[in-house]
Amino acid sequence: MTGRGRKPPWLRILCPEGNYGRLKPRRCGSCGRWLVSLQDGVWESYDSGVIRAGRDLTNAIILGRNLARIMWDPLLRQAYLVSVYGSCGLEPDGMYLAEHDCAAAPISVEPFRPAPRRKRGSLAGLPRLSGAQVREFEEAWNRPLKGVLTDGAGDGSGERKHDEQER
Template sequence: MSRRGGELKPAWLRKTIPDMCPLIVTRCSCGQYIIQDRENLWESWDYGLVEGDDLTVAIILERPLTRIIWLPSVGYPLLRSVFRDAGIKPDGQYLAMHECGHARISLKPWKPPKRERQPGKPWGGRQPTEKEISEFKWIWTTPFSQLKKK
């Protein structure tokens, strides 16, 4: 069994872009892995994170960019296009459009933002009273047919 030529798929791409995501990680005909946004128009983006000095290079090379927006409710990223330097923020995170035969601007892996609250830690809201706890326990253990009667 022969393997196709080109690069290996970065492991972090599998974690960052899950199967249910509208973004697709695929291989371009030039052999490089790319991220395709197939939401409306099919657009291909290099997977390296463009920020900081790389952002300056992308603007000088006039490479189209898309902003990465993390959706914590669904657990995957969404891409929003920006036009030239309009809409580009210095602290934003971007992907550069893929151009076959050209080097990538960046190979830096993209990591989703950390959760605001770690799982298992207290939520910081008000504490329920003893009466509320006992009422909850009663509702939880009472069959549904008996709850409708009251």
């Protein structure tokens, strides 16, 4: 496989323009395969195929290929890479990229798929408020802060008493 094909569409998800993980899709100048480059300090290049637990991960470990774990930030919906040293940091449910080697075939050609979005919680567990409770809350919410600081008289006398005690 020479890798002279078009850029895989899922690389736009893994390496979007301007991502904070500094991941860039690019072609290898020697073999022409699509890579994921990490542009942080020393540039590192990884094969674009995602390695998951099982046979591919076992092959990568046996072949001694350096791995980087793909971490997904659910808030920004972006990926970033964390280096894995030996067996430290390997998780059975993790996704990894193998370091690129032009002389060796890629370990995996599986595309990247981000974790599905979590569904927002429903309003079923929230308490139901009566109309009177809602009106009472709205009155308290709209009341000026000056009225809240009083001792309940509503004339501001509690606020004055508090100022006199400080002197």
